[in-house]
Amino acid sequence: MRIHGLRTASLCAAATLFAIAGCSGGSAKKNELKLYNDKNAWTPFFNDLGALAKQQTGLSIKPVGYSDERxxxxxxxxxxRTKIKPDLxxxxxxxxLKDIVDLRQVSDTSAIWQQAIKDGDLSQDVEKYFTIGGKQYCVPTNVAYWGMFYNKKIFAKYGLKPPATWDDLIKAADTLKQHGQKAFFTQATPNLFTFTWFQQLLAGSDPALYDRLSTGQAKYTDPGVVAAMTRWKSMLDAGYFSDPADTSDPADVFKNGKAAMVNYGTFFATSLTQRGMRPGSDYGFFVIPSVDPSLPKTPLIFETGPLCSLNKAADPAANKKFLSWWVTPAAQEKWSASRGDVSANPRVKVSNPEFAPVSKDAxxxxxxxxxRYFEATPAPILAAALDGFSGFLADPGSYMKVLQTxxxxxxxxxxxxxxxS
Structure with missing residues (x-):
């Protein structure tokens, strides 16, 4: 991760926005809520939801999207610490999330969760990710399952099918390699997702070790973690991956056929939709088989992101009204269908045919x-890991030094x- 020099740039970017955003404090009732987010590419989808929210609740939203996470x-x-505050x-x-809850900055949404679970709009399986100290905070912006997107035309060209076992996956990669086709996408920079294959190989080999690592009960130098890294190295050495130095958007690499498969969350479908790729005809999706075939269940990487309101929001009642509406079927059906993704609401039918099976089975x-590793790992460790994995992709032989760091x-x-735990 490019830590050095970014702190100043980030604060300057924030200061610039303070100057143009204006003060959002005050006690007046609001009809429009500014929704700040780190998903700038989703602005059209937030706008669609804002139009529907205006019709159904009287509240519209104005998305303010960022592309730079820092x-x-x-x-x-x-x-x-300032009067410049987001509505949502x-x-x-x-x-x-725990850090800002501990600072008493984010509003309690326990009542929203209780009603949503009672109505069947949210599940207790997801609730635990939003529970801190016995209370719930925020609601799901989205949920996503991580698996493999595959280019159906490339698979058809070489007579391949979604693999049932890890060995089948490697055989498919070998077949593609024989024809000069890169099997998997990878990228060292920008390095936000350099953890993708680490999480898959470790969780798919030993999910209990993966969990212990995230809570400090295991070490990155433990044999099982080293084994996951050496397996990753062997796959890189075999030539299965696209060029890590290629900074092209993964959706472009996938569409252009430079990589036949992309290990990503279901939210990746949004990028494919924006590029005119259609589920079922242009691309498919499968759950990545366990590395260890003896595991009783196949590990499935899962993530969910919060949509929050500050304690000192300009209009807490308006925020609560919007968040309560956000989790309902009316909102979630629109949200899910517009992006071609799954929904946090169990009652919503998944419109993307490639995701319907995993959504149901999950x-x-x-x-x-x-x-997901990104959320499971404390931020200071994550920063070192993202830096390390990026370096590893450039120099696979450095894996032990990376783990030690x-x-x-x-x-x-x-x-x-x-x-x-």
Missing amino acids: AYDAFITASF FTWQTGSK GTGKYQLVQ IQKAADGYWSQHKTG
């Missing part, structure tokens, strides 16, 4: 849900924090 984080955290904002679960206990960051963090 600048976004700087703005939100600065808003805790997206955030992350895990330690980042709720029946067929898979072992595993929290990440563990040093983990030792520093866990020495100041209690380990445990």
Whole structure:
């Protein structure tokens, strides 16, 4: 992660926005809510929801999207100390949500969750990711399951089918390699998603070890973690991956056929929709098989992102009204269909035919849900890991040094924090 030099840039970006955004404080009732988010590409979809919200609730939303995560984080955290405050904002679960809850900055949404669970609009399986100290905070902006997007035309060209086992997946990669086709997408920079294959290989080999790692009960230098890294290295050495130095958008790489498969969350469908790729005809999706075939359930990486309101919001009642509406079928059907993704509301029918099976099966206990590495890992350790994985992709032989460096960051963090689940 490009840590050095970014702090100043981020704060400057935040200060610039302060100057143009204007003060949102006050006690007047609001008809339009500014929704700050780190998903700038989703602006058209937020606008669609805003139009529907206006019709059904009388409240519209104005999305303010960021593309730079650090600048976004700087703005939100600065808003805790200034009069420039978002009405609503997206955030992350895990330690980042706990941090702002501990600062007493985010409003309690327990009543919204209780009613939504009673109505069948939210599930208790998701509730735990929003629960801190026995109370709920924020509501889901989205949910996503991580699996493999595959180019149907490339698969058809070489007679391939979605694999049932890990060995089948590697055989498919070998077949593609024989024809000069890169099997998998990877990218060292920008490095926000360099953790993707690490989480898949470790969770798919030993999900219990993966969980212990996130709570400081295991080390990055433990044999099972090293084994996941050496497997990743062997796949890189085999030539299965696209060029890590290629900074093209993964959706463009996928559409152009430079990589036959992309390991990503279901939200990736939004980028494919924007590029005219159609589910079922242009691309498919499958759950990545366990690396260890003896696991009783296939681990399925899961993530959910919060949509939050500050305690000191300009119009808390309007925020609560919007958040209550956001989780209803009317809102979620529109939200899910517009992006071609799954929904946090179990009552919403998934419009994307490629996601319908995993969405259904994930709720029946067929898979072992595993929290995404990005949310499961405390921020200081995550920063070191993203840096390390980026370096590893450039130099796969450095994997042991990378793990030792990440563990040093983990030792520093866990020495100041209690380990445990």
